[in-house]
Amino acid sequence: MPVAGAGASHIPSPASSSSGSPGSPGSSGAPAPSGPSPSGGGPGRRSWWGWGTEDKALSDAECVALGALVPGAADTPLPVPAVADLDLPKVRVEPPAALAPVMSAEPWDRASHTYGKAYRDVMRALHGDLAAAPDQVARPRTEQEVADVLDWAAGADVAVVPYGAGSSVAGGVEYRAGLHRGVVSLDLSALDRVLEIDRVSRAARIQAGALGPGLEAQLRPHGLTLRHFPQSFEFSTLGGWLATRAGGHYATVYTHVDDLVESMRVVTPVGVSESRRLPGSGAGPSPDRLFLGSEGTLGVISEAWMRLQERPRHKASATVLFDDVHAAMEAVRAVSQAGLHPANCRLLDPGEAALSGVARDGASVLVLGVESARVPVDGRLAELLALARDHGGVPAATRSGAPDAAAEAWRSAFLRMPYVRDALARMSVLTETFETACTWDRAPELYASVRERLAGAVREVTGSEPTITCRFTHVYPDGPAPYFTVVAPGRRGRETAMWDEIKAASMEILHDHGATVTHHHAVGRDHRPGYDRQRPELFAQALRAVKHTLDPAGILNPGVLVDPADTAASGA
Template sequence: MAGTTPQPPTSRTRSWWGWGWSDAHPDDAECAAMGALIPGTLARPLPVPRVRDLHVGAPAVEAPQSLAHLVSTDPADRAAHSMGKAYRDVVRALRGRPGRIPDLVARPVDDRGVADLLDWAGERAVAVVPYGGGSSVTGGVEYRGDAHRAVLSLDLTAMGRVLEVDVEGRAARIQAGTLGPSLEDQLRPHGLTLRHFPQSFEFSTLGGWLATRAGGHYATGRTHIDDFVQSLRVVTPAGTSSSWRLPASGAGPSPDRMFLGSEGALGVITEAWVRLQERPRHKASASVTFADFRDGLRAVRALAQSDLSPANCRLLDAGEAALAGAGHDGRSVLVLGFESADEPVTARLERALDLARSHGGRTGTRPGGATVYGPGDGGSGDGGSGDGGSGAGPGDAAVGAWRAAFLRMPYLRDGLARMGAVAETFETAATWDRLPGLIDAVRTEVGEAALKATGHPAMVNCRLTHAYPDGAAPYFTVLAAGRPGDEVALWDELKAVAGEVLHRHRATITHHHAVGRDHRPGYDRQRPEPFTLALRAAKGALDPHGILNPGVLID
């Protein structure tokens, strides 16, 4: 079946320096009110940065006439493509220090354009940084260093169409630059959904999810984009790789696996066949509270090892629950949700609640019938997705509060950054036997490091975002006073402490945020040396001029 034309873009404007929409950021008064809750922050918020204050210089190169129609040199366009959306990126923009601004921003409309741009860049020693929605939080879409004469940001969002839909096989061929909401809008007339909703859903692309092995809203089962991939098409300087569309194959190492998570270092993902599903019609959600966070951990482990397969199974510690407005009595909160396209899920939810109660959980009134855990038709959240659900059912205010806070949190983080506070997150995954000690060590050691560095206590919260039979993914939030003018260095210090804790406990440097440049030290230690040799050889073969996203994954 032929594909669908994407809807016209919204008239709202993206923030060049911070998360999301420019008109959704907290105003000065709200920033000041938030800052007052964290001792040691600034008296008034830093001003919203302006592109004209950056004094963006002239490009170091000019595109040839044959490619000029694909290229922009507009200073605002270039500034918006200079960084991702991590806390350190936001602070650098606020302080007027965004780093290396790309010389050119290119927007190809097809594979031929991508290949021509790569050919030209290779001949001219121009670094090429693939760019989807720009929501990277690990330094994945910026250039650091001076080894290349110029930098081109390769924006794929002009390639934003669903090209083919196989309704019978429940799959679609989709261009990599398709943003999350547009992707779902184009699939909706067919009654199908990809149902992959990372927190960045509204501002990220299919290609970005594939290149970073992004985690989605399913807390169990199909947690990563990997689980939805049938085949990939990737343009590299050495040629185009197009794998067969297959339900499964045992024919040697998978070519798709080489490019999933490659972060633009080996090639540019331009399209993919992905597995779809029918849109869910039956949904139910509820919350459970625990006096002891470790009881909650045991409950989540039991749920992950059962056959219930909850779509949402997020455990928030007391601090995280209070921050989200999901709990204020010092108890941890477990947010549970189930969904199905063909059968009611209330019975599964009731069984899950029974299991949680057997581990010390306390439930309130009867669970509601409409789940509210995530974006579905336009929001975002690692916590899952409803699909136009009308809201939480009776007694489920905690679920609704958590979702609302989750969707708003990135904007609030930027507001706290304007107050000079450290407000950032990091995530990992570890086996169940290591998890309690890991979480305790992160809370203690990162908190102590923040106190030593600033003289003020920090808040270090934790929630579980994804759960597996053999382990889970803890996600940490750090809120602390900053060092005025030196906030980035302070966060780097705290992140280094966290990295040491993760390494000591053999926890991954990232479960779903990618490696980028910020996680390179941890990834280099985690990666086996024989694999390093193979990755280096692949990089040399596919990118002989070393132009593709230099600095990510490997030198």
Template sequence: MSEQRAHNFWGWGYADRFPDLDTRRGLGEQVGALLGAGPLVPRDPPARDAITLPAPRIAPPSPLAHLGSAAPHDRITHTHGRGYRDILRGFRGDFASAPDWVAYPATEQDIEALLAWCSQARITVVPFGGGTSVVGGVEPRRGPSSEGVISLDLRRLDRVLDVDPLSRAARIQAGARGPAIEAQLAPHGLTLRHYPQSFEFSTLGGWIATRAGGHFATLHTHIDDFVSSIRMLTPAGVYATPRLPASGAGPSPDRLALGSEGILGVITEAWLRVQARPRYRASASVSFPAFAEGAAAARAIAQAGLYPANCRLIDRTEMLLNGVPSDGDAVLLLGFESSDHPLGPWIDRALALAAEHGGRCPEGPRLRDDGARGAAAAASTYRESFFQAPYLQTALVSLGVIADTFETACTWDRFEALHAAVQAAAREAGAGALACRFTHVYPDGPAPYYTFLAAAPPGEEIERWTAIRNAATDALAAAGGTITHHHAVGRLHRPWYDRERPDPFALALRAAKRALDPQGILNPGVLIDV
């Protein structure tokens, strides 16, 4: 299936957003200077026509053939996610692990028929979502006794099916991407306001399956907080949870589907709690002489019950990478929003708390009450860079630069030691630049998010990348951080996830897998082994 605007088949986003040669040369000079490696020379990406694929090992029965495709374009574009390793393999023209067939079901009946065929024929099914996984969650790997693998793409299930304005809820199909969800809610004066960095291309089903983090830095930090009920099709039958504002009736069935990463079933739709579109906004940028002082201010604000929508602390390297101006070593980007009331007292109290920890905000807060988006200058610059970052990573891969991220969450009492250990481990393993920001903050701890850059000789990128990631991940796990706050487990984080979860929980998860997916066809190797 094709779309009007061509996607980059090996890298992030739209093909026409990949920078031209002169732009990449200029970027190579800047990043080379940052890494002390001299000007970096751009390399040419592969031509799609030059990609060779293995022959498909399976073919659907004739009643299902109309639901999918084995065309090279479809198989190529469903081979990799969009993590660093994925983009590098794509840039090298390596699509040897392409799925045998790509399915595009239009109804739940289509999905049920596909699951029945694959269970009977021992064919692996990998739910694809928007294909934006950065942890290997959509890799089309076969199970140990599988005859082949299909990639299941729900892009045809992309509608808002029902809106309940009284309860402020909407029933939305799982294949809907972020922009489509917002466009369909807008006529009702409603919004979900869940904006992961992959917002433009990721899907509701993917958000739920990976417990994606979104727009809000406090209170409603994950998609979990918006889910009212979930409908999921499993090889054993329909898994549908009741729509309720809250319940104390035993373990939550929604919690089993949230974060299940495609191993238990295919999420087809969900009821989501939505909101009135914000009218009032308040924002400010606060500079600190040191990152530790900014962290103390973020903690005070998180513990004050103010619930800012944005409370993003960024260090000097992060500012440099994103062009954010500041006269300190850290800047805290604050933002509040409401559909109901002006926010002056909230931003004033947050700034007072920041000032108690050495924060300076010479320009003062910016207030709006007209519904229009608006923010302090530094916040506006950072927001734009935030959504452009995946495009930058794709360009850096073409320059031979290792560029990747990892993230965690820990309690406040552990953060200082974790931060120092992660920085030391990553730099010792070869990171040439390391940046940190808080994406979310809680009363009991922050969610630090790290970006690292490194130079590597051609052909040695994967080895250097693996060394840096493993060293940093070992350090954060040893210091008491979670393996992931919002990037999911996939295959990349699997070794550390196995150590983080309780052993009895692993037994329970395996039992659920056996009950819902008796033939083990769904996304084998993710979360657990069968």
């Protein structure tokens, strides 16, 4: 095990308590660590079929009201099946007696671990299609039990699919290979503690199953924060963030979890890999980089030393309105290249601004925010606003004469949006989101192409005019990360097939413009076609060889990043 540096403290395991909402991303408050298995009833129970918790899902009446805003939507919402009524496949494998205490084949556990939270996952669950359900759900309580599960599975021809917290929107937690005798979903929610804090080096050793709110709750008494707040913060784990190279809420600097990693410990089917704690190193290729983004195909991340920051005490925000979306893009480019490093720099095009309820007059909206743990930030915000004005932007407070409430309105809509997506899905409305990144010189053309070409593809698939919106979620000196949302009516019973066609069309557009297949949603299985075209073939060959070395039986998340058959072929 890694040894803490000078000033390190060992953190006692706090008593389990119920989970709660994290509030707005970046807020100083966070609820206590999550409790045991969420399969019990009561407030805050996770939804087995959709996003978040059951008590926050929109009602039937709210679904109908939303559907009325989309011409061609169904008149009534799809009912949510009761778990007791699901036709789950027969359990094919039973664990050995030694592992029985950490295994479950209960219907709720199997159903809730079948899919992630992509649109196609939600639709199949609503239609009662649980054919991909795992045979067992494993919740190991120690790292040794993780190793024991992998050892048994390798000898029994059982696939192991690391689950994280199940918030994948890229098919990352669904078994599709069809080559194994059985399937186990590996849930590390019992490994959710901050084990040590090195206050001098400002780092912490954290177990991989820690959910965002619980992680922050354990750091808060020390005045520290990981400062990683993805939209899925409440329903995703440290291990999931690392395995998918997650992007956080902050738009610039240290937004990717990659930059927060000091060292990692990973359990593979052939042994444990542990890197050394270092602030930086030029000693060959980084072992951490091998497992970051590996999506559970090379090993199971059990814990990591993560770089921390002091909690911010000074904050300021403002929104700026633009009549021309291209002028707004130029303003964002100027901001990203100015070295001012705003915490928030979200550009909403007119459609996204209207969808979020931030502006309905055709304006594009730039949401700016700055923060610091040490010094006031009003001067830095003033510099950012000056740059925006240079490109034709008008601060919202100046235009309206009223206090600027747009940032808070956008934040509330941002956190609520996944629940709205599920409500629209129940009305058979297609709601696809995809995100990417490209260099600044390609951004205007990519934006125009998505709006034109994808709109044509959606019209061909659905026969209806779609709504297509865009926001920049992250910005870099050399390019933005555009995030597109597509809304169109589907046909009941064919929603998944129609979504697949639209997804394929969006991937083709990204490829044609040299944009990445994903900026922060990972590859999973849904993005594999685009990922295969993006990566160099020599790298693909090397990845297959690594997969065979670390997972010779090919049991870990088969079909993610490399095909199951490729693993065997690489060792031939």
